[in-house]
Each structure stands twice: as structure tokens, then as C-alpha cells.
Amino acid sequence: MSLALQDTVSQPKLAGDRTHRARQLTWLLALGLVGAMLLSLAVGASGASLWDGVFDLAMGRELSLRDSIILFEIRLPRTIMGVLVGAALAVSGAVMQGLFRNPLADPGLVGVSAGAGLGAIIAIVLGGMLPAAIQAAVGYYLVPLAAFVGSWFTTILLYQISTRKGRTSVATMLLAGIALGALTGALSGMLVYMADDAQLRKLTFWGMGSLAGATWSKVLAASPLIVIALSVSPFLARGLNGLALGEAAASHMGIPVQITKNAAILMVAGATGAAVAVSGGIGFVGLVVPHLLRLLVGPDHKYLLLNSALLGAALLLLADVISRIIISPAELPIGIVTATLGGPFFLWILLRQRGLLDM
Amino acid sequence: MLKAQDITVKLGRVEILHNVSFEAHPGQLTAIVGPNGSGKTTLLRAMTGDIEYSGQVTLNGRDIKTARAWELASERAVLPQATPLAFPFTVHEVVRLGLTNGVAADKAGLVLRALQRVGLAGFEGRFYQELSGGEQQRVQLARVLSQVWEPVAENTPRWLFLDEPVSALDIGHQLQVMQIAKNYADAGGGVIAVMHDLNLTAMFADSIALISEGSVLCQAAPETVLQDALLSRAYQCTVRVNTPPANGTYLLPHAASVAAE
Numbered sequence: 279m280s281l282a283l284q285d286t287v288s289q290p291k292l293a294g295d296r297t298h299r300a301r302q303l304t305w306l307l308a309l310g311l312v313g314a315m316l317l318s319l320a321v322g323a324s325g326a327s328l329w330d331g332v333f334d335l336a337m338g339r340e341l342s343l344r345d346s347i348i349l350f351e352i353r354l355p356r357t358i359m360g361v362l363v364g365a366a367l368a369v370s371g372a373v374m375q376g377l378f379r380n381p382l383a384d385p386g387l388v389g390v391s392a393g394a395g396l397g398a399i400i401a402i403v404l405g406g407m408l409p410a411a412i413q414a415a416v417g418y419y420l421v422p423l424a425a426f427v428g429s430w431f432t433t434i435l436l437y438q439i440s441t442r443k444g445r446t447s448v449a450t451m452l453l454a455g456i457a458l459g460a461l462t463g464a465l466s467g468m469l470v471y472m473a474d475d476a477q478l479r480k481l482t483f484w485g486m487g488s489l490a491g492a493t494w495s496k497v498l499a500a501s502p503l504i505v506i507a508l509s510v511s512p513f514l515a516r517g518l519n520g521l522a523l524g525e526a527a528a529s530h531m532g533i534p535v536q537i538t539k540n541a542a543i544l545m546v547a548g549a550t551g552a553a554v555a556v557s558g559g560i561g562f563v564g565l566v567v568p569h570l571l572r573l574l575v576g577p578d579h580k581y582l583l584l585n586s587a588l589l590g591a592a593l594l595l596l597a598d599v600i601s602r603i604i605i606s607p608a609e610l611p612i613g614i615v616t617a618t619l620g621g622p623f624f625l626w627i628l629l630r631q632r633g634l635l636d637m
Numbered sequence: 638m639l640k641a642q643d644i645t646v647k648l649g650r651v652e653i654l655h656n657v658s659f660e661a662h663p664g665q666l667t668a669i670v671g672p673n674g675s676g677k678t679t680l681l682r683a684m685t686g687d688i689e690y691s692g693q694v695t696l697n698g699r700d701i702k703t704a705r706a707w708e709l710a711s712e713r714a715v716l717p718q719a720t721p722l723a724f725p726f727t728v729h730e731v732v733r734l735g736l737t738n739g740v741a742a743d744k745a746g747l748v749l750r751a752l753q754r755v756g757l758a759g760f761e762g763r764f765y766q767e768l769s770g771g772e773q774q775r776v777q778l779a780r781v782l783s784q785v786w787e788p789v790a791e792n793t794p795r796w797l798f799l800d801e802p803v804s805a806l807d808i809g810h811q812l813q814v815m816q817i818a819k820n821y822a823d824a825g826g827g828v829i830a831v832m833h834d835l836n837l838t839a840m841f842a843d844s845i846a847l848i849s850e851g852s853v854l855c856q857a858a859p860e861t862v863l864q865d866a867l868l869s870r871a872y873q874c875t876v877r878v879n880t881p882p883a884n885g886t887y888l889l890p891h892a893a894s895v896a897a898e
């Protein structure tokens with residue numbers, strides 16, 4: 279009797295059904311993210327570790343002025359930006375891989391981040407030419423919006439070039455990505471060369487390739503696009519699952535393929551654009567995170583997207599903490615940390631899936 | 638019922654199907670046969686709305702050009718000739734992909750029953766990409782079956798569109814899969830199957846459409862279509878239909894046609 283009851287109450291674990299594990303992992307990752315956020319708040323180059331400060335805060339005690347400034351004006355915006363950017367990059371990677379049906383499609387690798395960077399630089403260097411009214415209206419949002427348009431444009435172009443009749447050629451995708459990245463990089467370089475002193479200062483402020491310059495204004499500038507993009511992503515899960523069987527099969531299963539594709543491209547562009555606008559291109563997060571999760575709990579996008587957001591945020595915070603303490607009191611650009619970890623990982627994927635490039 | 642009228646399909650600049658008409662009734666297994674490249678897959682893809690065509694296709698009275706993807710998906714499922722899969726899904730997860738139409742609460746149960754029906758019970762935990770071609774095809778059939786599990790829902794027949802469902806299978810599984818299709822039709826659903834093997838077609842089909850060079854030579858009951866002259870003309874070789882003493886029909890390509898070349 280009690281046995282039978284137990285059977286119906288406990289979730290039956292079926293072979294090949296990784297749903298249960300994926301849900302458990304979500305809780306684990308959420309815990310991990312909280313831990314990473316505390317670490318990011320408490321650890322830094324500015325001398326004292328702030329564990330006491332964080333603890334005081336949790337206990338509801340007053341902080342010293344110095345601690346309070348470091349915590350609320352420097353560490354907190356940086357931590358929140360790390361969460362936003364990490365989640366945005368990882369989910370963009372997962373969605374893009376689903377759209378291209380390929381684990382190697384990463385916004386950083388295939389020129390989408392470079393397109394976003396170009397958009398951001400155009401906005402900084404040429405934004406002054408816009409009518410004053412428009413400038414006043416968009417304000418800080420100009421740079422992320424321009425980056426969004428830049429990455430949107432690159433994603434569409436890339437998809438058109440590398441996908442024929444619903445099939446993506448991996449080789450074409452990677453090569454076209456290199457070409458697009460080089461082209462947008464060159465244009466960006468030319469614009470930087472044209473920039474005057476004030477613009478150069480602005481370019482440095484938007485900072486390419488790190489979370490170091492995080493401020494509340496940057497967090498505010500990036501968060502709308504990232505939050506919208508991340509909240510759209512769960513609705514893409516079913517469509518991306520269907521696309522894994524090809525466009526025709528997805529449509530047979532009742533998925534509005536064209537809408538799914540357009541929404542996925544917009545989502546990737548929004549998240550990547552905003553992330554690049556405030557942090558520059560931080561590579562490999564979008565590649566490594568979804569890949570690890572697929573190994574652990576399978577490719578079902580219903581769980582992959584949320585888990586990617588959590589793991590991406592946590593990993594980026596950890597990489598940022600490493601970049602802050604490894605050569606303390608100086609800081610290593612976070613891009614160097616992610617590339618050091620992500621580069622070998624990318625090669626490992628390539629070696630594991632050598633046949634992939636022959637498709 | 639499914640009705641296709643005056644279907645003309647151009648792929649690139651070439652006209653592949655010329656004014657083809659075709660129909661299939663619920664309760665029947667309708668086979669489409671014809672030589673390689675005659676346009677069987679193209680006709681099926683036109684009828685599933687995958688490619689542009691001129692003419693009209695109606696499924697259960699609904700024009701498929703104006704119907705929504707999810708409306709069609711709740712009434713028919715499609716098994717393509719081959720299905721690529723992008724990521725390392727398990728067999729269980731692949732079949733679960735078919736359950737996109739808010740089907741019954743007991744999803745896991747349906748996945749298992751579908752796998753059992755195609756003879757793959759115990760394969761749930763295997764990785765799809767590590768299966769043999771024939772096993773993969775049966776997993777896809779399980780996915781397709783689970784999408785339209787009940788042959789009749791709300792008094793409306795549901796449909797299976799199968800493109801060469803048994804070509805990759807050994808003879809035992811060929812018979813098993815054809816029997817699944819036949820049972821689906823017997824329970825009131827509609828089945829349209831592109832067939833390669835004329836013997837299996839003769840054994841299981843209620844109606845046969847014979848296609849040659851993008852036109853339907855004829856669509857009728859098996860005994861009308863499976864005639865020496867018609868088949869020889871369509872397949873460009875000498876075919877003789879023999880009726881064995883027991884019930885059933887078997888066909889063999891005539892050895893003379895090979896010797897003559």
C-alpha cells in the first residue's frame with residue numbers, strides 16, 4: 279500500500295527523459311548564481327575584501343561611507359551588469375545554435391558581436407550628427423539600440439548567406455562569419471580613427487571588452503533590451519526544438535517557422551547588441567555554456583534556455599572575479615579570462631565533432 | 638478526405654508535376670507508387686504545404702493554403718523520407734517532440750506506447766544519432782504517430798503522410814510498419830504512403846496512384862492498377878503480375894527485361 283503510494287507520488291524517472299535532471303540543475307544553478315553574486319560583491323581589487331560589509335548589510339547594519347560607496351556605486355552595478363551580460367551572451371548563443379541547428383554558432387565567433395560593436399561605434403562617432411531632439415529622446419539608449427541594429431543586420435545577413443532551403447552549411451556559416459567580422463572590424467577601426475577627442479573618451483567609457491567600467495547608467499541603458507530579449511526566449515523553446523528536426527518537420531508539427539526564425543534573430547540581436555554595447559565583445563560564453571548544458575541534461579530548449587541564462591551569469595561573474603584578483607591590484611581584461619578558458623574548449627568541441635564541418 | 642486537384646509544381650525552372658489530381662479517403666491506405674524521380678515525394682510535399690504549387694489541396698474540407706500550421710498539425714502528421722537531427726537528443730526526447738499539440742496529460746505514457754508500437758520499447762535512453770538508419774526511421778514514425786495518436790478525433794479523421802516508410806527496413810519491420818499504417822486506416826484514420834516496394838503495396842494498399850514522369854497514370858483499386866501493361870509502361874521494364882494460389886499478390890521484375898539489354 280505504502281509502496282504503491284510512493285510510486286505515484288515520486289516522479290517516475292524514465293530512461294531517456296532528462297526533464298527531472300534539467301529541473302534539478304536549474305535549482306542548483308540558481309544557488310550557484312547567488313553564490314557568485316555574493317562573491318562578486320565581496321571580492322575586488324579595492325583593498326579590503328567586503329565580506330564584513332556584505333554581512334553587515336545582510337544583518338541590516340549600517341555600512342561605513344567608504345564601504346557603502348564601493349558596494350553600491352562600484353560593485354553592485356558591476357555585479358548586476360555581469361548577470362545581465364552573462365545571461366544575454368549565453369542565451370544568445372543557445373538560441374543562435376538552435377536557429378542555425380549547430381553547436382558552433384556563437385555570436386562572437388560568427389561576426390554578430392562585431393556587427394553590434396560597429397553599431398555602437400557608429401552611434402558614438404556619428405551620433406552627434408543626429409538632430410538634437412532625437413539625441414535627447416534616446417539619450418543613453420542610443421548606443422545599445424545602435425548595437426542592436428548592427429547585430430540584427432549581421433545576423434540576417436549571415437542567415438541568408440549560410441542557409442539554403444532550411445539547411446545551414448556550417449562551413450559557409452563560419453567562413454561568412456569570419457568575413458563579416460573582418461569587414462565590420464575594419465569599418466569600426468576606420469570610425470575610431472576618425473573620432474575626435476571627446477568621442478574617443480566616450481568610446482573608452484563604453485569600454486570594449488570588460489565589466490570594469492560598469493555604472494548604473496550603463497546598467498540602465500542595457501537592461502531594457504536584455505530583459506525583453508531574455509523574457510521572449512522561453513517562447514522560442516518549442517519552435518527551436520522543432521527546428522532541430524528541420525524546417526519542414528517543424529512546420530508539420532504546427533510550428534510557425536518563419537515567425538520563430540524572425541523572433542529568434544531579433545532576440546539574439548537584442549541581447550547580443552545590448553551586451554556588446556556595455557561590455558564589448560566577451561567571447562566564448564555563448565559557446566561554452568549551452569554546450570556544457572547539452573552534455574549534462576540534453577538539448578531540450580525548454581530547459582536549455584533558462585539554465586543557460588543562470589550558468590552564463592554565474593560563469594561570467596566568476597570570470598570577472600578572477601580577472602579582478604589574479605593580478606591584483608591591477609585588473610586583467612575579462613575577455614582574456616574567458617578566451618583562456620573558452621579557446622581550448624572550442625577546439626575540444628571541434629575535435630569531438632570533426633564530421634560536422636563536412637556537412 | 639484529402640483531395641488534390643490540378644496540382645502543378647515547378648522546382649527551379651523545371652515543371653516536375655503536371656496537372657496532377659489525387660484523392661485519399663479516411664479508412665483507407667492510399668499508396669503512391671512510381672519509378673525514382675517520377676514526382677512522388679514532390680506530390681507529397683505539395684500536399685503537406687512544403688512547396689509552392691498551383692491548384693488546390695483540401696484536407697478534411699479545409700484548403701491547406703489558408704489553414705494555419707497548428708490546425709493542420711492537429712489533423713495530420715508527416716514522416717519524411719529522411720529526418721536530420723541537429724543535437725544529441727535521446728530517443729525519448731525525439732518522440733516527445735511530436736507531442737506539440739497540447740496532447741493528453743500523460744505524455745510520458747504516450748511516448749512509451751508509441752515506441753512500443755514501432756517495436757522500440759527499451760530504446761528510450763539511447764541517443765538518436767547512434768541508432769541505425771532503420772531504427773531512426775522507426776523512432777521518427779513513433780514521433781509522427783504520437784502527434785496524431787487517435788485516428789479519429791472529434792469526429793474528424795486524422796492523417797498520416799508517409800514518404801517511403803519502409804525503404805530502410807528489413808522484411809520483418811516492413812511488415813510491422815505497414816501493419817501499423819493499415820491498423821490506423823482500419824480505425825478510421827487516413828494514410829497516404831509513398832511506396833517503393835510493389836509487393837508490400839499490393840498486400841496493404843486499398844487504393845494506388847501510379848505516377849510516371851510527373852503525371853498520374855491512374856488511381857484506382859490495386860487489382861486495376863497492378864496490371865502488366867500499366868506497370869511495364871510506368872517502370873520502363875517488363876513486369877508481370879502473378880497471382881499466387883493462396884490469397885495475396887506478388888510481383889517480380891521479368892528476367893527477360895534485363896537479359897534484353
Ligand SMILES: Nc1ncnc2c1ncn2[C@@H]1O[C@H](COP(=O)(O)OP(=O)(O)O)[C@@H](O)[C@H]1O
Nearest residue numbers: 648649651653672673674675676677678679680
Ligand atoms: N529542389 C529541386 N529542384 C529541382 N528539381 C528537383 C528538386 N527536388 C526534386 N527535383 C526533381 O524532381 C523530380 C521528382 O523528384 P521526387 O518527387 O523527389 O521523386 P520521387 O518520385 O523519387 O520521390 C526528380 O527528377 C528530381 O530530380
Ligand SMILES: [Mg+2]
Nearest residue numbers: 677678679718
Ligand atoms: Mg521520393
